[in-house]
Amino acid sequence: xTGDFHPAWRRWVMALLLLASAGCATVPPGTTQRQQIDPFxxxxxxxxxxxxxxxxxxxKPVASVYVEIVPPLARxxxxxxxxxxxxxxSAVNMLLQGKPVTAAEGAFRFSVNTxxxxxxxxxxxxxxxxxxxxxxxxxxxxxxxxxxxxxxMWPLIGPSTMRESLALPLNYAASPMYLFHLSFAGQxxxxxxxxxNTRASLLGMGSLLDDIALDKYTFVRDAYLQRRRxxxxxxxxxxxxxxxxxxPEAAPATAPKPEPAQ
Amino acid sequence: MLSRRSFVSLFLAAGALLALAARxxxxxxxxxxxxxxxxxxxxxxxxSIQTGDVQKVIALVDAKVMPSVNFRRMTASAVGRFWxxxxxxxxxxxxxxxxxxxxxxxxxxxxxxxxxxxxxxPMRSKPEDDDxxxxxxxRGKGDPVQLDYRLEKTANGWKIYDVNVLGVWLxxxxxxxxxxxxxxxxxxxxxAKLAEKNKAAAGKP
Numbered sequence: 001x002t003g004d005f006h007p008a009w010r011r012w013v014m015a016l017l018l019l020a021s022a023g024c025a026t027v028p029p030g031t032t033q034r035q036q037i038d039p040f041x042x043x044x045x046x047x048x049x050x051x052x053x054x055x056x057x058x059x060k061p062v063a064s065v066y067v068e069i070v071p072p073l074a075r076x077x078x079x080x081x082x083x084x085x086x087x088x089x090s091a092v093n094m095l096l097q098g099k100p101v102t103a104a105e106g107a108f109r110f111s112v113n114t115x116x117x118x119x120x121x122x123x124x125x126x127x128x129x130x131x132x133x134x135x136x137x138x139x140x141x142x143x144x145x146x147x148x149x150x151x152x153m154w155p156l157i158g159p160s161t162m163r164e165s166l167a168l169p170l171n172y173a174a175s176p177m178y179l180f181h182l183s184f185a186g187q188x189x190x191x192x193x194x195x196x197n198t199r200a201s202l203l204g205m206g207s208l209l210d211d212i213a214l215d216k217y218t219f220v221r222d223a224y225l226q227r228r229r230x231x232x233x234x235x236x237x238x239x240x241x242x243x244x245x246x247x248p249e250a251a252p253a254t255a256p257k258p259e260p261a262q
Numbered sequence: 263m264l265s266r267r268s269f270v271s272l273f274l275a276a277g278a279l280l281a282l283a284a285r286x287x288x289x290x291x292x293x294x295x296x297x298x299x300x301x302x303x304x305x306x307x308x309x310s311i312q313t314g315d316v317q318k319v320i321a322l323v324d325a326k327v328m329p330s331v332n333f334r335r336m337t338a339s340a341v342g343r344f345w346x347x348x349x350x351x352x353x354x355x356x357x358x359x360x361x362x363x364x365x366x367x368x369x370x371x372x373x374x375x376x377x378x379x380x381x382x383x384p385m386r387s388k389p390e391d392d393d394x395x396x397x398x399x400x401r402g403k404g405d406p407v408q409l410d411y412r413l414e415k416t417a418n419g420w421k422i423y424d425v426n427v428l429g430v431w432l433x434x435x436x437x438x439x440x441x442x443x444x445x446x447x448x449x450x451x452x453x454a455k456l457a458e459k460n461k462a463a464a465g466k467p
Contacts, residue, residue, distance in 0.1 A: 131406065
């Protein structure tokens with residue numbers, strides 16, 4: 001990884017910092033929790049719809065053809081190759097998060113797979129019992145105490161938050177697209193292959209999301225935010241209270257009065 | 263004096279009671295392991311499930327999983343603060359529609375089962391706790407999938423009331439969607455929406 005900070009990124013980070021500070025500005029009274037986590041909902045929904053259209057029209061058909069042409073073993077190898085590079089970045093982040101043992105395990109995993117797994121195409125380390133510990137820079141920022149901030153939907157990239165977006169350039173710098181010093185076309189190729197390979201692995205899920213979600217946008221947003229929170233720690237969120245217990249004694253009289261539905 | 267036959271039946275009844283008691287005493291992780299293995303084995307043994315016979319999976323889930331689920335609590339926590347405002351009839355309808363929705367989801371996932379096995383992760387709760395999280399990992403090809411369960415202890419043994427897939431609590435994930443729907447068109451609106459969803463999915467091949 002080279003040390004120079006691309007001017008385009010500097011602009012990106014500046015813009016995000018501005019956005020983030022706008023998002024962190026005092027919350028006007030009367031805003032619901034929903035508006036707080038997703039103040040840009042109207043815009044995000046448009047981007048989400050765009051991504052959905054793009055998936056239907058381009059990504060999914062391409063992934064379907066890809067599955068026909070590329071045999072499963074090769075797809076798996078390609079997936080492993082990308083995952084191995086991500087493992088190296090995970091290890092760096094574990095170190096940044098103050099988990100040297102996990103970082104060392106990750107580094108070991110990466111070395112074993114790179115050397116004995118032909119550059120990461122085979123996941124030898126998993127066979128040896130060294131599981132993967134996922135980490136990225138957005139998670140590191142969270143561990144350092146930064147709030148997730150507002151939910152953001154990016155074109156092509158998908159769900160994100162202010163914090164994850166700040167981490168995007170750095171995560172990108174650690175990705176194969178950047179590490180291999182490829183031309184723009186080369187970077188696009190490496191990125192596109194990863195995208196199609198990942199999408200292909202999700203084809204089996206079919207329309208699962210459409211079937212279970214009442215509102216796909218909300219479902220995806222909440223799942224994403226929960227998943228990102230779960231990456232921050234081993235502590236579980238407390239279970240929701242059980243409203244089916246109609247015991248007036250159990251329900252404290254001081255419980256906040258429910259707001260009337262809008 | 264007891265006849266020989268009634269003595270035998272008394273003995274059998276006592277045995278059944280003991281077995282019931284033993285089940286209530288079963289540790290939560292052992293309970294989850296028993297159900298998981300049971301379901302996975304049944305799926306692996308049945309070719310028609312692997313080829314996507316949804317009706318068969320639904321029957322399997324109904325028989326093996328549903329008795330261990332507190333569905334009333336699941337629905338109530340997804341509906342959240344609006345639950346108490348709903349009439350008993352509305353609560354019943356919500357429960358039925360939500361159940362259909364979740365069973366279908368779960369069944370869809372089960373048709374993907376091939377060579378998976380389930381591993382337990384260490385418990386973090388105390389043995390006397392009656393509300394616990396059991397952590398498991400589903401291992402197959404590729405990365406293991408985190409699958410956790412929230413359980414409560416009842417008089418009839420442990421009951422599941424939420425499931426976590428890859429860090430996402432499923433029932434909890436419905437809370438905003440449900441509130442959104444109720445906010446827009448009331449509890450009946452939510453029931454109608456769920457019913458419509460189930461009808462659309464049932465119509466698909």
